[in-house]
Each structure stands twice: as structure tokens, then as C-alpha cells.
Amino acid sequence: MSVPSGPERPQVVAHVQQALPFTLFDCKWVPRSARLLCLGSAARGTGLIHLYELRGGRLALLSEIEKTKPIKCGTFGATSLQQRYLATGDFGGNLNIWNLEAPEIPVYSVKGHKEIINSIDGVGGLGIGEGAPEIVTGSRDGTVKVWDPRQKDTPVANMEPVQGESKRDCWTVAFGNAYNQEERVVCAGYDNGDIKLFDLKTMSLRWETNIKNGVCSVEFDRKDVNMNKLVATSLEGKFHVFDMRTQHPTKGFASVSEKAQKSTIWQVRHLPQNRDIFMTSGGAGSLHLWKYEYPAQRSKKDSEGAEMGVAGSVSLLQNVTLSTQPISSLDWSPDKKGLCVCGAFDQTVRVLIVTKLNKV
Amino acid sequence: MPVWLREYSWRQSPSAVYLSLPVRGLRVTPNSIFCTEQYLKVSIPPFLFEAILYAPIDDTNSTAKIGNGIIFFTLYKKEAAMWDSLTLENATKEKLQCLRENAVLKAHERAKEETEAKKVTKQEHKKYALEATMKLEEAERKRIEDLKEKERLKVTKELELWKKQQQDAEKQRRAQKEVELHQQVEQLKEKKKEKIDKTRIPSEVTSKTRLKTTRGCHGFHSIFSENLKEEQLPAPRSAATIKVNFTSRVFPTALRESRVAEEEEWLHKQAEARRTISADLSELEDLKEEEKNPDWLKDKGNKMFATGDYLGAVNAYNLAVQLNNKLPLLYLNRAACHLKLRNLHKAIEDSSKALELLRSPVPDNENARVKAYVRRGTAFCQLELYVEGLQDYEAALKIDPKNKIIEEDAEKIRHLIQGTTQDS
Numbered sequence: 018m019s020v021p022s023g024p025e026r027p028q029v030v031a032h033v034q035q036a037l038p039f040t041l042f043d044c045k046w047v048p049r050s051a052r053l054l055c056l057g058s059a060a061r062g063t064g065l066i067h068l069y070e071l072r073g074g075r076l077a078l079l080s081e082i083e084k085t086k087p088i089k090c091g092t093f094g095a096t097s098l099q100q101r102y103l104a105t106g107d108f109g110g111n112l113n114i115w116n117l118e119a120p121e122i123p124v125y126s127v128k129g130h131k132e133i134i135n136s137i138d139g140v141g142g143l144g145i146g147e148g149a150p151e152i153v154t155g156s157r158d159g160t161v162k163v164w165d166p167r168q169k170d171t172p173v174a175n176m177e178p179v180q181g182e183s184k185r186d187c188w189t190v191a192f193g194n195a196y197n198q199e200e201r202v203v204c205a206g207y208d209n210g211d212i213k214l215f216d217l218k219t220m221s222l223r224w225e226t227n228i229k230n231g232v233c234s235v236e237f238d239r240k241d242v243n244m245n246k247l248v249a250t251s252l253e254g255k256f257h258v259f260d261m262r263t264q265h266p267t268k269g270f271a272s273v274s275e276k277a278q279k280s281t282i283w284q285v286r287h288l289p290q291n292r293d294i295f296m297t298s299g300g301a302g303s304l305h306l307w308k309y310e311y312p313a314q315r316s317k318k319d320s321e322g323a324e325m326g327v328a329g330s331v332s333l334l335q336n337v338t339l340s341t342q343p344i345s346s347l348d349w350s351p352d353k354k355g356l357c358v359c360g361a362f363d364q365t366v367r368v369l370i371v372t373k374l375n376k377v
Numbered sequence: 378m379p380v381w382l383r384e385y386s387w388r389q390s391p392s393a394v395y396l397s398l399p400v401r402g403l404r405v406t407p408n409s410i411f412c413t414e415q416y417l418k419v420s421i422p423p424f425l426f427e428a429i430l431y432a433p434i435d436d437t438n439s440t441a442k443i444g445n446g447i448i449f450f451t452l453y454k455k456e457a458a459m460w461d462s463l464t465l466e467n468a469t470k471e472k473l474q475c476l477r478e479n480a481v482l483k484a485h486e487r488a489k490e491e492t493e494a495k496k497v498t499k500q501e502h503k504k505y506a507l508e509a510t511m512k513l514e515e516a517e518r519k520r521i522e523d524l525k526e527k528e529r530l531k532v533t534k535e536l537e538l539w540k541k542q543q544q545d546a547e548k549q550r551r552a553q554k555e556v557e558l559h560q561q562v563e564q565l566k567e568k569k570k571e572k573i574d575k576t577r578i579p580s581e582v583t584s585k586t587r588l589k590t591t592r593g594c595h596g597f598h599s600i601f602s603e604n605l606k607e608e609q610l611p612a613p614r615s616a617a618t619i620k621v622n623f624t625s626r627v628f629p630t631a632l633r634e635s636r637v638a639e640e641e642e643w644l645h646k647q648a649e650a651r652r653t654i655s656a657d658l659s660e661l662e663d664l665k666e667e668e669k670n671p672d673w674l675k676d677k678g679n680k681m682f683a684t685g686d687y688l689g690a691v692n693a694y695n696l697a698v699q700l701n702n703k704l705p706l707l708y709l710n711r712a713a714c715h716l717k718l719r720n721l722h723k724a725i726e727d728s729s730k731a732l733e734l735l736r737s738p739v740p741d742n743e744n745a746r747v748k749a750y751v752r753r754g755t756a757f758c759q760l761e762l763y764v765e766g767l768q769d770y771e772a773a774l775k776i777d778p779k780n781k782i783i784e785e786d787a788e789k790i791r792h793l794i795q796g797t798t799q800d801s
Contacts, residue, residue, distance in 0.1 A: 030529045032536070050547075051540045071540065074533065149611050159623075165613035173614040176621050185623045186631075198611050208631035211624050220617040227624045231631030252633050353539050355532075370532045 025376060027306060027355075029337040033368040035076045039065050041360040043090045046350045047117075048143055049098060052079065053348075053358050055366055056105060058087030064107055066091075068117065071368060082120045086111065094139025094192070094240075095150035095166065104152050104166075106134025112154055114166060125166045130156035140192035140201065143351075146241030148198040153191075159184025161205045163217065176205065176215055185209045193237030193261075194244040204247060206232025212249055224269050228257055234284045237261075238292035246309065250282035250297055258309055263316040263326035271326035277305050277333075284347045290354045294334070294377065298347045298359060302340035304369075307331050308377060334377060339367060379425035391457045394434070396450040398426060405443045412436045413480035414455075419448060429476055431460040653700075671697040675707055678714075687714045705734035709745055712752045721756045728753035738776075747777045754786075763794045 043056040051071040059065050064084040069076040086107040096102040096114075102124055104114045110130035113123040134154045141150035151173065152164045163174035178184045186208040194202040201217040208231040214224040230251035238246040243262075247270075250256040257274040264270055280300030288294040293309045312329045319325050342363040350356040355371040387396040396417075403421045411418040414433045419426040434452040442449040454460075626632060628640060678693035694711040697704070712727035731749045735742045754769030770787040777783070 028525070028528055030525070030532055032529075032533065049543070051536075051543060071536070073537070149613060151614075159621075163614075168613045171616055173616050175616070175618045177618060179620045179622055182622060185626065207623065209624055209626040210632045213621065215619055217614065220619055222619060222621070229632065229634050229637075231633065252631060253635060352543070353536070356536065370536065372528055372532055 025373065027335050027371050027373045027377060029304060029306070029335055030370045030372060031339065031367055032370050033071065033074060033076055035069070035366050037067070037364050037366060039067075039364065040087075040362070041346070041364060041366060042088065043346045044358045044360040044366055045091055045093060045103075045348050046352075046356075046358060048093055048101060048351055050352075053366075053368075054091065054103065055360060056088040056091045057360075058108070059083070062087065064088040064105075066103070066105075066115075066117075066120070069366075076366070076368070080117075082115075082117075084113075085109075089134055090137045092137050092139040092152070093143060095142040095152045096139070097142055097150075098144050104137060104139055106137045106154050106156075108133045110134055110156060110158070112137070112152065112164060114152075125169075127164065127170055129154055129162055129164065129172065130158050130160060132157035135187060136189045138190050138192050140195050140240050146195045148195055148201065151192070151201070153203050155187035155190035155205055157186045159187060159207075161187055161190055161203060161215070163203060174203075174215070174217055174220065176203070176213075185211065188232055189234045191235045191237055191247075192240050193247070195241050196243050202244065204235050204237070206235045206249055206251075208232070210251070224264065226269055228255070228274075230255060233281060236285050236287060236295075238287045238295070245292065248285045248287070248295055250285045252281045254278040254280055254282060254299070256282050256285060256297060258328065258331055260315060260326040260328050263324050265319070265323055265325040268319075268325055271328040273328040273331060275307075275331050278303060281343065283343055283345050286347045286349055286357075288354070288374065289349055289351045291374065291377075294374065296347060296349075296357070296371075298344035300343040301338065302342055302344055302361060302363075303336055303338040304344065304347075304359065305336040306334040306371065308334050335371075339369075340365065378423075379420075380423050382419070382424050382426035385426070385463075387463050389460055391459060392454055394430075394450070394452040394454060394460065394463070396428075396452065396463065398448045398450070399446060400424070400448055401446040405448060407443075410441050410448070411480075411484065412439065412441075413483050416476055416480040417450070417452075428464045429473060431462055431465055432456060432458065653702075671701040671704060671707070674700075675704070675710065678707075678710060682710065682714060682717075687717045690714045691718070703734065705731045705745060705749075708734070709749055709752070712749070712756075716752055716756060719759075721760050724756040725753055728756070743776050747773045747780070747783075750776070751783060754790075758790060763790050763797070766790055767794065 037055060037057070039057045039059045041055055041057040045054045045056070046052070047054060047068070053069050053071070053076075055065075055067040055069065057065055064087045066082040066084070066088065068079045068081075070079050084107070086109040088105045088107045091103050091105040093101060093103060095104060100116070102114050102116050104112065104125075106112055106129075110128055110132055112125075112127050112129045112134065114125040116124050134156045136155045137152060139150065139152045140146060141148050149165060149167075152166065153161060154164070155161045159178050161176040162172035165173050187205050188208055189206040191204045192201065193204060194200050199218050202223065203215045203217060204212065205215070206212050210227045210229050210231055212226050212228060212232055212235065213222060215221070216223040228249060228251055230253045233250050233252065235247060235249045237244055238248070245261060247259040247261050248256060249259070253276075255274055255276050257272045259270040259272040261270055277297060278299050278301060282297045282299050284298045286296055288296070293311075295307055295309070297305050297307065299305065309331050310329050312327045314327060315329075316324050316326050339359070340361040340363050342361050344359050344361045346360040348358050350358075355374050356368070357371065358366060358368050360366045382398065382400070385396060385398045387394060389395065398419060400419070400421065403424060405419075405421060409419055409421045411420065414436055415430045417428045417430060430452070433455045435455055436452075439450065439452040442451075627644065674693045674697035678690040678697070681687075681690040681693060691711060691714045694707050694714070697707050698711075701707075708727045708731035712724045712731065715721070715724035715727060728749045732746065732753075735746050735749065738746075750769045750773035754766045754773065757763070757766035757769060767787065767790045770783060770790060773783050774780070774787060
């Protein structure tokens with residue numbers, strides 16, 4: 018399948034652009050609606066959650082919630098479609114779950130970490146996948162903790178450094194492989210280039226590797242299937258796509274890597290409607306839309322007869338520069354194909370529409 | 378002196394004169410013909426034909442046909458009258474001269490005008506071409522912009538449509554839920570009719586009031602759904618810890634490939650600095666102040682060498698090297714000691730180290746480098762590695778060609794080598 022060129026390529030259309038009065042760290046679509054959330058930090062050091070609705074050609078502010086600590090990240094991944102509770106991690110290491118209708122008191126709250134929670138992910142909610150809803154947080158204190166909203170105060174899994182070992186900041190976490198009630202893995206990326214895959218069923222380290230640059234973002238292409246692909250982005254403009262179907266006993270997973278640009282790649286997000294298309298956002302304010310193509314044979318035997326994976330190839334569908342500041346957060350709408358929101362450090366949130374994704 | 382062409386023939390009509398000029402064998406180009414209103418000249422060096430015409434002619438329209446060894450002129454008269462002869466008969470030399478000059482001037486002017494006119498037209502053409510290309514590019518750009526606009530509008534419309542669909546779907550869902558809830562409340566009411574419990578009623582009332590608010594009904598319904606779902610969900614995982622080891626990194630900053638080389642260098646330097654400091658601390662606590670100075674130690678070593686105490690000299694130099702391993706002279710002098718002590722391998726090592734430190738070929742270094750080469754050469758020779766020895770001697774000679782001793786020694790070694798090769 019060849020990549021279309023010329024007028025058939027997907028176009029990134031900037032639909033709405035809104036300047037915000039605070040620093041934006043994360044932006045998320047509210048599932049099953051045309052509303053989006055912006056999470057960040059006000060100038061006076063408090064946390065802000067803004068709820069906007071897409072109306073005509075602009076964003077209308079529906080509500081504004083202020084909290085004591087700046088909020089770094091949030092997810093809807095672990096709530097049901099009816100409740101739509103937002104789980105957030107803030108600068109003080111607190112994990113909170115909010116009911117946006119009644120945001121004064123959190124539904125669940127725990128001081129999970131000693132330092133800022135850099136990244137959060139949820140699984141088991143929104144009608145996707147099976148198993149208990151769980152939230153994973155990764156923090157600067159080097160630990161990765163998995164929480165169950167039904168269990169107070171203690172995490173159900175804790176991945177912490179060995180006693181006496183100096184800690185490395187955990188920059189990103191992601192759930193994956195949640196295809197039945199027991200199986201689940203957590204992938205964590207650290208600032209020294211380590212990527213570690215923890216299996217929650219066996220409570221052990223399943224795989225680790227080092228990609229030579231600090232890992233900014235990891236994401237599985239689908240959380241709720243047998244793990245298929247993992248994209249890890251890093252500093253220095255590189256990203257790696259790992260084929261997670263075949264694990265070789267010593268060589269691990271096969272991967273293909275691409276250097277997209279000179280600056281950090283802050284985020285990667287897969288299109289919910291097509292798991293082979295993903296978008297990366299960069300430190301120079303650019304967005305790149307990529308398509309992964311599978312090789313003819315996904316696995317082959319090596320000299321000793323052990324199975325090893327074969328990585329495919331990645332091709333660039335489109336790229337666009339929207340801002341001069343890094344685009345730090347990116348989210349596809351799960352309801353409308355091609356609709357996405359991105360937030361940049363120039364305090365603007367942009368709603369974009371990517372066209373012609375059906376033809377890719 | 379030009380050769381005049383005088384054979385010509387002509388005839389005339391009331392409006393034109395037809396002149397035929399034979400030019401057998403001559404190469405005629407359009408430049409050879411010069412014609413103005415009353416003067417006609419054909420110049421093919423060394424041949425020349427000129428005629429001062431009887432009456433003025435229209436020189437722009439007149440033609441000249443060149444071919445078959447003849448130039449055929451068709452000259453259109455300005456005034457339609459019959460000429461008595463082709464040329465003016467009584468033309469004096471001065472008149473001829475004048476006429477010629479005028480003719481030339483006129484020709485010049487005409488030429489100038491023509492070039493001006495050409496320039497102007499050329500400019501206009503260029504401008505036109507430029508404007509045309511600009512228009513084309515503009516059109517192209519507009520076309521692309523329009524395409525993009527169209528896409529945007531289309532997509533915006535789609536979005537609005539989708540939103541409407543969403544809202545309609547939500548309304549429907551809510552309506553459905555209200556109906557369901559109503560039914561459930563009815564059921565509860567019936568149950569309560571059996572058991573009159575006062576505490577239950579207020580909660581029912583509050584739940585009913587919450588029905589009015591849009592989200593409240595969600596809450597009520599969701600409690601039901603949650604209870605149901607909780608039965609299906611597995612219990613929370615049993616807590617466990619996984620211990621993690623990190624790829625070691627000295628620096629607290631994030632790892633970047635482009636910085637790795639710098640970081641390695643920095644670490645290396647730190648390690649070296651630490652080594653010298655730690656070496657100092659362990660052994661040298663009971664030394665006097667002056668003994669910690671490498672230069673003082675070097676002098677001591679030199680003195681001992683002079684008196685023949687080679688071992689003592691080596692010790693002094695060793696200590697000096699521990700303190701400062703970047704001074705080439707220490708290695709140089711130690712090499713000399715080792716030579717005397719017949720520690721030939723050590724001598725080679727030290728001279729090599731000295732040469733490394735003396736890498737840049739400046740005149741100050743020359744002396745030291747010569748010495749280093751010579752010492753190393755000597756050590757090689759004493760180990761019977763004559764070829765290497767000769768190499769070093771030749772290097773020394775290159776630096777200092779005037780040194781007789783080195784030359785003689787080099788010669789000796791060459792003989793030795795040749796001697797051995799002849800034998801074998």
C-alpha cells in the first residue's frame with residue numbers, strides 16, 4: 018500500500034485556536050461529547066481545570082475549577098462512560114479523581130508520590146477492554162505506582178528502585194495488553210533512556226531496554242488487545258516503534274526508529290480509529306502524522322531457532338508547524354475520526370481536524 | 378588605393394531606378410552596401426563603387442539583391458521624374474566629401490534611433506513576460522488556498538452535524554433513562570407500600586428532587602449500574618512491589634546522545650584529577666615541602682645522575698612524575714638513567730613518553746627531541762633492533778643535521794645492518 022501524495026494526502030486543518038490565561042500542561046477530550054478539558058497551572062501557582070465546548074468556530078468556556086497544586090496530567094481511561102470522572106496527577110504528587118459536576122471534593126485522593134507526577138494513564142474504563150479499572154502514575158521520584166480506585170491509600174503495584182540505587186525520573190507511563198481480566202502490562206519510560214515493561218499478572222519485569230535518549234512519551238497502539246505495537250519518543254527528535262508480538266529471549270522486541278526533527282518529540286498519540294496511524298508532536302511546535310506499515314512477515318527464526326520479530330517501516334503522511342513553542346500535549350477525539358486537540362507552551366489550545374484519513 | 382568598380386548598367390522607370398553592378402567572384406555581405414538618400418556605396422575591400430545619385434531616393438524602401446555575381450539595386454525615387462543620368466556629373470571633390478560625411482552622419486543617427494527603439498520594445502516585452510508569470514503564480518496560489526478553504530468549510534460543517542447528532546443522541550438517552558427510572562421508582566413505591574418506613578421516605582423524596590436536575594438522574598441510575606458492574610469486576614489486585622534497576626548514569630540530567638561525548642570527557646578528566654590527588658595523599662605525608670616540588674626533584678635527579686647515583690636519580694624522577702606527569706624532561710632524564718642502568722625496555726618506554734609529550738615541533742623542543750630520539754635509538758641498538766634504532770637516529774638527524782656524532786653513529790648502524798643482511 019503506497020502513501021498517497023499531492024491532494025490526496027491527509028491535511029491538518031486548524032479549526033479553532035484559543036489563547037488561555039494559564040500555562041497548559043495537558044488537554045483531553047471528554048468522551049462522548051464535543052467538550053474538552055485543559056489542565057494546567059495558573060500564574061499564582063494553583064492548578065486549573067477549564068472545561069470548554071466546541072461551538073461553531075470557537076471554544077466556549079463552560080466551567081473553571083481551581084485547585085491548590087498545579088495539575089500536570091489527567092486521564093479518563095479508568096472511569097465508566099456514565100460517570101466520566103477525571104483522574105489527575107499534580108505537582109505535589111497527589112492523585113485525585115474528580116467528578117466534574119461536583120468538583121469541590123475529590124471522589125478519590127491519595128498522596129501517591131513524593132514528587133511531581135509526570136504522567137498518568139488509565140485502563141478498564143470507557144467500555145474499552147476488560148478487567149478492573151486501574152490508574153498508573155509515574156513520578157520524578159523514580160517510582161511507578163498502579164492504583165485501584167476501590168482501594169484507598171495503598172497502590173496495588175509499586176515499581177520502585179532497589180534499595181540504595183539512585184533514582185531516575187520516570188517521565189511517561191502507559192497501559193497495554195489488557196485483553197482479558199487478568200493480563201495487563203505497564204510500560205514506563207525514564208529520563209536516562211530506559212524503557213521497562215512490567216507484567217502485572219506475574220508482578221515482574223518482562224523486558225527492558227535503553228534507547229540512548231531520555232524517553233518523553235510511550236504509548237501502545239491499543240490498550241485492550243494483545244500488545245501489538247509500542248511507540249516510544251525521546252529527546253533529540255527520535256522515536257522508536259517496537260513490534261510487541263514476538264519477544265526474543267535475548268534481543269527483546271524488534272524495532273524501527275526514525276529521526277523526525279532536531280528537537281524533542283514530546284508526545285505520541287495513536288488514532289483511536291486506526292491503530293497504524295499516529296501523530297507525534299515536537300519541540301519546534303510541529304506535528305507529524307505517521308503511518309506504520311507491517312513487513313511481509315512479522316516474525317522469523319534466528320540462527321538458534323528462536324522466534325524474533327521483524328519491524329516494519331514508518332512513512333510520513335503530513336507535517337505542519339503550528340507554533341513556535343513545543344506542543345506538549347495531544348489528544349485524539351474517540352468519537353470523531355480526525356478531530357484532535359493539542360496544547361502548546363505558548364498558552365494556546367488548538368483544535369485541529371485531520372482530513373482524508375479514510376483514504377490512507 | 379581602392380579599385381574602382383566602373384562597370385555597371387542601369388535603367389529607370391518614372392518611379393524607380395534599377396542598377397545592376399557586377400561583382401564577379403567577390404564575397405558580398407549586407408555590410409558591404411551603404412546607402413543613404415543621395416549616396417550609394419558598395420565596399421568590398423579592395424574594390425569600391427560609389428555613386429552620388431542624381432536625385433534623392435527613398436533609401437528605407439529600396440532594396441539590393443545579391444546573387445549570381447551581380448548586385449541588383451532597386452532604388453525608389455523620392456520624386457517621380459526621369460533622371461538624366463545615374464550620378465551627378467559635376468560633382469567636385471569637396472561636394473563629394475560633404476555629401477559623404479552627411480550620408481555617414483545620417484546613417485549613424487538612423488542606427489541610433491533603431492537601437493533605441495529596439496531597447497524600448499525589448500523592455501516592454503520583458504515587463505509583459507514578468508506580469509504574465511506573476512499572474513500565473515498568483516492564480517496557482519489562489520487555487521491552493523481555495524482548496525484548503527473548501528476543505529475547512531466542509532470539515533466544519535461535518536463537525537457541526539456530528540455535534541448535533543451527539544446532542545440528539547444524548548437527549549434521547551436521557552429521555553429513555555428518565556422513563557426507566559420512573560419505572561424503577563414506581564416499583565420501589567410498590568415495595569414500600571408493604572413496609573411503611575419513615576426513614577426511607579425522605580431519601581426517596583431527595584432522590585426524586587434529584588431527578589429534576591439533569592445530571593442527578595445519572596447519579597441515581599449509575600448507582601444501580603455500578604452495583605451491577607461491581608459484581609462483574611474482579612477484586613482489586615493484591616498489592617505487590619517490583620524492584621527496579623536503572624541503567625547507571627552519573628549525571629542527574631536526562632540522557633542525550635549529542636552530549637554523551639562531552640560527558641565522557643568530563644568524567645575522564647575528573648578521574649585523572651582524582652588519581653593524582655589520591656596518589657599524593659597516601660605516600661607523601663612525611664615529605665618535606667620542597668620535596669613535593671617536581672622541579673626541585675628534577676634538579677636533585679640531575680645532580681645524582683652527574684655523580685653516578687643512577688638508582689637515586691630514578692627514584693627522584695619517579696616521585697616527580699607522580700606529582701606531575703606532564704613534564705617531558707622528567708621522562709627524558711629518566712630514560713638516560715635507565716640506559717646507564719641497562720634497563721633498555723624502560724629506557725625505550727620513557728623516551729617514547731617524552732616524545733609524545735613533545736609532539737609539537739617547535740625550535741625549543743628540538744634539543745629535547747634530539748636527545749629523546751638518540752636515547753631511544755641507542756636502546757634499540759643495544760637490544761640489537763638495529764632497524765628501529767636507525768630509524769630513530771635518522772629522525773634525530775632530520776631535526777639536527779649538523780650533529781657529527783649522530784651522523785657517525787648512524788653510519789655505524791647502517792654498516793651493521795648491511796653486514797648482517799650480507800651474512801644471512
